[in-house]
Amino acid sequence: MFKPAGIPARMLDEVVITLDELESVRLADFEGLYQERAAELMGVSRPTFGRIVEAARRKIADALIHGKLLRIAGGSVAEASCHRGAAMDSRGSRGPMEEGERRKQGAPAAPCRGRRRWRTGE
Numbered sequence: 001m002f003k004p005a006g007i008p009a010r011m012l013d014e015v016v017i018t019l020d021e022l023e024s025v026r027l028a029d030f031e032g033l034y035q036e037r038a039a040e041l042m043g044v045s046r047p048t049f050g051r052i053v054e055a056a057r058r059k060i061a062d063a064l065i066h067g068k069l070l071r072i073a074g075g076s077v078a079e080a081s082c083h084r085g086a087a088m089d090s091r092g093s094r095g096p097m098e099e100g101e102r103r104k105q106g107a108p109a110a111p112c113r114g115r116r117r118w119r120t121g122e
Contacts, residue, residue, distance in 0.1 A: 001069055001070060001071045003069040003070070004067045007067075009069050012067070012068055012069040013066070013069070014068060014069045014070075015059045015060075015063040015069070015071070016059075016071045016073050017056055017059050017070060017072055018072075018073065018074035019073075019074035020042070020052055021052055021053070021059065022074075024038065024042065024049060024052040025053060025056045025057065025060070027042065029057075035049050035050055038053075
């Protein structure tokens with residue numbers, strides 16, 4: 001959650017943004033993707049993506065303008081593996097694969113840049 005500094009959370013009104021809404025803002029505003037590509041990555045139609053990102057932006061603006069607590073929620077989360085060359089080591093940590101391992105597994109030559117896609121649980 002994010003809140004204005006110096007005010008206890010219990011004293012603030014709250015705005016809740018879902019994980020899908022947060023992901024839509026990340027893809028559109030932080031990554032700078034066009035809605036069509038962002039919708040593809042999220043597995044939704046372009047009009048649906050537009051509605052999700054519009055709702056998210058409205059909630060974020062409400063929290064910032066009116067000094068509300070912004071809570072991120074939306075169910076259980078599973079991280080999709082990075083599609084750009086990350087592998088899991090024996091301890092379960094993700095990190096860049098060695099070049100030979102990437103080729104064996106058919107992964108692209110570029111290392112993972114930490115991009116993640118979050119999905120809510122069913």
